[in-house]
Amino acid sequence: VTPRKMSFGINGKLNGLESKTPFLIGVSGGTASGKSTVCKRIMEKLGQVDMDHMQRQVVCISQDSFYRDLSPAEKLKAEKGQYNFDHPDAFDNDLILQTLQDILAGVKCEIPAYDYRTNSLMKDQITTIYPADVVLFEGILVFYFPKIRDLFHMKLFVDTDSDTRLARRVPRDIKERGRDLDYVLNQYMNFVKPAFEEFCLPTKKFADVIIPRGADNTVAIDLIVHHIWDILRLKKAENSSRQHPYIYQHRLA
Ligand code: CTP
Numbered sequence: 167v168t169p170r171k172m173s174f175g176i177n178g179k180l181n182g183l184e185s186k187t188p189f190l191i192g193v194s195g196g197t198a199s200g201k202s203t204v205c206k207r208i209m210e211k212l213g214q215v216d217m218d219h220m221q222r223q224v225v226c227i228s229q230d231s232f233y234r235d236l237s238p239a240e241k242l243k244a245e246k247g248q249y250n251f252d253h254p255d256a257f258d259n260d261l262i263l264q265t266l267q268d269i270l271a272g273v274k275c276e277i278p279a280y281d282y283r284t285n286s287l288m289k290d291q292i293t294t295i296y297p298a299d300v301v302l303f304e305g306i307l308v309f310y311f312p313k314i315r316d317l318f319h320m321k322l323f324v325d326t327d328s329d330t331r332l333a334r335r336v337p338r339d340i341k342e343r344g345r346d347l348d349y350v351l352n353q354y355m356n357f358v359k360p361a362f363e364e365f366c367l368p369t370k371k372f373a374d375v376i377i378p379r380g381a382d383n384t385v386a387i388d389l390i391v392h393h394i395w396d397i398l399r400l401k402k403a404e405n406s407s408r409q410h411p412y413i414y415q416h417r418l419a
Pocket residue numbers: 195196197198199200201202203228230233251252281282284285286304305306358
């Protein structure tokens with residue numbers, strides 16, 4: 167066993183990871199389950215949020231940045247709440263796959279923000295993702311397609327009760343997404359709820375960790391953060407072993 171293999175053998179999930187390859191974490195769960203908050207807490211606990219993007223060891227991106235451009239007819243439907251934003255085909259899944267593959271290859275990526283008021287990407291608001299040690303990718307359907315799902319080193323599912331999610335989604339969509347109550351409830355009953363049951367919920371079985379109650383579950387988040395720390399430590403050890411192979415071999419012996 168070479169020292170390199172040994173260092174990664176400590177944790178099965180790390181096998182095959184190159185030191186420059188980020189550890190990729192998928193975070194899924196129904197709408198308003200608290201995915202973004204879970205990601206934010208993980209980043210806060212790792213003490214990354216105030217760091218410069220270039221130095222960051224942990225970054226977070228959203229599946230919403232990969233919504234497809236709508237045709238004029240689809241735009242009209244979306245304005246009336248008749249477009250299904252919860253179907254797997256609503257996303258540019260080839261672009262998701264390509265972007266995650268680039269991230270894993272350590273290639274710098276540019277991700278646009280999404281504007282829910284206009285139902286379109288904000289191509290002037292771009293976040294550059296520099297090669298990072300840990301990348302969180304969150305969204306309702308990030309575990310749906312096997313090719314995308316198989317790229318994650320760790321999969322989290324935020325499991326929040328559906329009444330709680332609806333109670334959060336209604337005021338959020340009215341305040342932050344410029345919708346009215348009728349729009350939100352009709353969209354929820356016609357598209358969001360059935361698509362959750364058909365496409366999102368069945369992907370829970372692929373998760374490595376299911377987080378009940380979302381961001382309120384500080385114990386689960388602490389455990390995950392400790393795991394990420396272990397990964398970063400191992401990667402650091404791996405990097406320094408390349409610089410000082412003798413010392414590293416000696417330590418492992
Ligand atoms: N959506 C919408 N209008 C759009 C695009 C998306 O209403 N133009 C809705 C979809 O119906 C989908 C939801 O946005 O259900 C996906 O975002 P969601 O998961 O609710 O947001 P996050 O902030 O990522 O989730 P969380 O609250 O779990 O952090």
